[in-house]
Amino acid sequence: MNRTRYSKDWKQIATAVKDAFNWRCSRCSRFYLRPGEKPSEQTLSQRRVYNLQVHHYNFDPSDNRRENLGCLCSGCHLYYHRFGRGNISPGQLSLFQSNGA
Structure with a gap:
């Protein structure tokens, strides 16, 4: 039986x-x-290494409240889990703003 908390x-x-x-x-x-977009200059291996993931800030994959979820690339996600911290707190999630880049 395959059990998952997701x-x-x-x-x-x-x-x-x-x-x-x-x-x-x-x-x-x-x-x-985004799904369906064509890559510009990235190779297939680069796209596999650098992919966008959704992180549960309280480390509980069954807690899908919006304030508990954030986007991290695979490298940042690994860093967050490795050190058990990050530079984004759950309270900042709704304050995300694009800097125009």
Whole structure:
């Protein structure tokens, strides 16, 4: 039996969060391709290494409250988990603003 703490609609939730963050990493501000977009200069291996993920700030994958979710690229996500911290607090999630870059 395959047990997971992620909800059945996790893909839809994750896509909605990525859309809300304009497909940008909250930590390093790198932009990522939306589904169906064509890559410009990235190789396939670069796209696999650098992908946008949705992170649960309280480390509980069953807690999908909006204030608990944020977007991190794979590198920043790994850094966050490795050191158990990050530079974004859950209270900052609704304050995300694009700097026009």
